[in-house]
Amino acid sequence: MMRLILLGAPGSGKGTxxxxxxxxxGVPSISTGEMLRAAVAAGTELGxxxxxxxxxxxxxxxxxxxxxxxxxxxxxxxxxxxxxDGYPRTLGQADTLAAILEGKDWSLDAVVHIExxxxxxxxxALARQRADDQEDVIxxxxxxxxxxxxxxxxxxxxxxxxxxxxxxQTIDDVAQSIASALGVSR
Numbered sequence: 045m046m047r048l049i050l051l052g053a054p055g056s057g058k059g060t061x062x063x064x065x066x067x068x069x070g071v072p073s074i075s076t077g078e079m080l081r082a083a084v085a086a087g088t089e090l091g092x093x094x095x096x097x098x099x100x101x102x103x104x105x106x107x108x109x110x111x112x113x114x115x116x117x118x119x120x121x122x123x124x125x126x127x128x129d130g131y132p133r134t135l136g137q138a139d140t141l142a143a144i145l146e147g148k149d150w151s152l153d154a155v156v157h158i159e160x161x162x163x164x165x166x167x168x169a170l171a172r173q174r175a176d177d178q179e180d181v182i183x184x185x186x187x188x189x190x191x192x193x194x195x196x197x198x199x200x201x202x203x204x205x206x207x208x209x210x211x212x213q214t215i216d217d218v219a220q221s222i223a224s225a226l227g228v229s230r
Contacts, residue, residue: 046071046154047153048126048127048152049132049155054165061222064215072122077130080104088115090111117145135195154207165182207226
């Protein structure tokens with residue numbers, strides 16, 4: 045049973061690694077997008093609220109995200125552990141997550157940060173050739189990520205939860221590095 049957060053800049057491969065690791069340790073990989081889609085698909089009051097926010101093109105606010113996370117972590121498959129991918133993104137969200145976990149008498153086991161040099165992240169994004177992957181837009185995404193996430197990294201490092209992983213390796217080597225850092229066998 046492991047309760048983990050995966051952090052990594054856009055293009056770091058954290059979504060891929062979250063799925064690999066979830067399969068390896070037998071817990072759900074929960075991404076922010078999955079949480080929002082699941083809430084909408086369930087047709088709950090919260091899901092309808094999220095649907096209305098997303099329909100306008102607005103970002104889902106922290107309070108609503110907290111409700112979505114609380115609801116998702118309340119599902120039976122998360123009782124045995126989970127990997128959060130994309131949440132928290134700010135110190136405020138980290139505090140909210142801590143309160144949610146404390147309410148369940150749970151705690152985090154580790155926070156895995158996949159580090160990739162910024163120029164590599166930019167090259168990866170440019171290689172995808174998506175319409176919104178212009179170099180100036182990519183660089184702005186990286187700046188925003190660093191500004192929002194560095195305080196989180198410092199926060200979790202101060203708690204002794206942070207595992208730094210070199211993401212500038214092959215996908216398999218990154219997966220092995222994460223497994224080794226967490227003491228998970230292949």
